[in-house]
Amino acid sequence: MIPSPEQMLSKLIRLNTVNPPGNEFKVARYLQEIFTTAGVSSEIIEGEKGRANFIARIGSGTKKLLFLSHADVVPAGDDWDFDPFGGEIAAGMVFGRGALDCKGLLAPQAYAFLKLARDAAALNGTLIFAATADEEKGGLHGVQYLLKNCPEKIRADFAVNEGGEGPRRVNGRQIYFIQVGEKGTAWSKLQATGHSCHGSVPALGDNAVLKMARALVALGDYRPEIKFIPEVRFLLEELLRVKGLVEPLSEANVDQLLDKFRERSFAESLRAMTRMTVSPNTVAGGSKTNIVPDACTANVDIRILPGQDQNYVLDAINSCIGEGITMEIGNFVAPTFSSAKTDPYRLLVSTTQKLAGEGVPCLPHISTGATDSRYLREAGIPAYGIGHMAPEADPELGATIHGRNERIDIASLHFRAEFLKALAKGYLS
Numbered sequence: 001m002i003p004s005p006e007q008m009l010s011k012l013i014r015l016n017t018v019n020p021p022g023n024e025f026k027v028a029r030y031l032q033e034i035f036t037t038a039g040v041s042s043e044i045i046e047g048e049k050g051r052a053n054f055i056a057r058i059g060s061g062t063k064k065l066l067f068l069s070h071a072d073v074v075p076a077g078d079d080w081d082f083d084p085f086g087g088e089i090a091a092g093m094v095f096g097r098g099a100l101d102c103k104g105l106l107a108p109q110a111y112a113f114l115k116l117a118r119d120a121a122a123l124n125g126t127l128i129f130a131a132t133a134d135e136e137k138g139g140l141h142g143v144q145y146l147l148k149n150c151p152e153k154i155r156a157d158f159a160v161n162e163g164g165e166g167p168r169r170v171n172g173r174q175i176y177f178i179q180v181g182e183k184g185t186a187w188s189k190l191q192a193t194g195h196s197c198h199g200s201v202p203a204l205g206d207n208a209v210l211k212m213a214r215a216l217v218a219l220g221d222y223r224p225e226i227k228f229i230p231e232v233r234f235l236l237e238e239l240l241r242v243k244g245l246v247e248p249l250s251e252a253n254v255d256q257l258l259d260k261f262r263e264r265s266f267a268e269s270l271r272a273m274t275r276m277t278v279s280p281n282t283v284a285g286g287s288k289t290n291i292v293p294d295a296c297t298a299n300v301d302i303r304i305l306p307g308q309d310q311n312y313v314l315d316a317i318n319s320c321i322g323e324g325i326t327m328e329i330g331n332f333v334a335p336t337f338s339s340a341k342t343d344p345y346r347l348l349v350s351t352t353q354k355l356a357g358e359g360v361p362c363l364p365h366i367s368t369g370a371t372d373s374r375y376l377r378e379a380g381i382p383a384y385g386i387g388h389m390a391p392e393a394d395p396e397l398g399a400t401i402h403g404r405n406e407r408i409d410i411a412s413l414h415f416r417a418e419f420l421k422a423l424a425k426g427y428l429s
């Protein structure tokens with residue numbers, strides 16, 4: 001007997017894999033138990049003790065499809081209306097940390113995989129299932145470890161991973177999304193230097209905090225160049241069409257058009273797909289009220305689009321912050337991208353439409369944050385993110401990811417399982 005996706009998810013939520021420390025071996029052991037019962041062999045690869053990666057494969061042949069998810073979760077925090085690790089099933093929902101991110105994908109992937117395993121001989125190719133460790137802390141013990149030490153275990157023609165937006169209702173029409181790229185990160189440190197003196201005669205000094213303040217105001221006023229990568233242009237044009245806005249999209253009018261979307265979080269994430277974003281988020285300077293400060297630092301969260309790089313960031317920010325401030329990029333993660341002009345992408349779209357309804361728009365998007373897909377893409381494995389939910393699912397559920405009261409409806413778990421089964425059959429046939 002293969003447990004249902006909701007039974008699997010309930011059990012997975014009860015296995016506490018908060019990262020740190022992770023303890024993903026708990027999930028790996030449980031999966032091994034149900035896979036073995038279903039007659040499917042599997043392996044557990046631990047880069048470090050307890051940080052288990054669970055992998056199984058069925059079928060044979062040159063075509064390869066990877067179902068990827070991660071077994072760790074972020075801490076729950078306080079103020080939940082239910083036990084975050086209770087895995088309660090009630091009123092058509094499954095409740096708890098990981099219900100969406102990412103055990104709510106892991107469970108339907110495992111379910112679809114085990115269903116397909118019953119007739120693996122019918123597959124013209126290999127289906128790989130991987131539930132990996134450590135995604136929430138950067139994937140060092142998970143996907144990064146596998147790609148470094150045994151890439152053949154997860155190498156595939158393409159991967160289906162988390163990261164896609166959940167469906168949204170626009171002008172009464174349900175729209176589905178496939179994630180094709182992720183913005184990059186260029187966390188930067190700004191440093192202002194001056195010289196100190198007694199605060200009673202400030203003109204004798206050179207106030208570094210004031211210099212930084214001017215630079216930060218300039219960053220706040222800075223309007224990054226708008227750039228439509230083709231997939232985002234297509235996404236926006238289709239959304240405007242569904243919304244009934246006929247005005248042709250341009251760099252000059254995109255902001256006014258986005259203002260017409262009632263759902264603020266959606267409009268702002270669309271806006272962030274059209275430009276670099278710059279947000280100064282910490283600042284520190286000065287030591288005492290009566291000393292003019294000679295140093296001030298600020299940390300700026302900068303996110304860049306596919307096609308932009310470190311030089312782009314340095315040129316843009318340096319031209320804005322003015323003289324006397326130095327800038328250094330500390331943490332750089334390149335943006336990644338998988339083409340939407342491929343057979344796998346087209347299959348993802350047609351499979352979505354088969355389940356959600358013929359003619360339902362299914363559009364590409366890029367994420368403002370990153371998942372393990374970035375490592376796959378860097379290793380030459382195209383990756384596509386899905387966040388599919390059943391057509392009737394509450395769109396508010398998505399807001400519980402990394403927040404309180406995380407939960408998913410059972411119908412969406414089954415919708416995902418059916419989608420994944422149909423996708424694998426479609427590709428490996």
Ligand SMILES: [Zn+2]
Nearest residue numbers: 101102135162
């Ligand atoms: Zn995740």
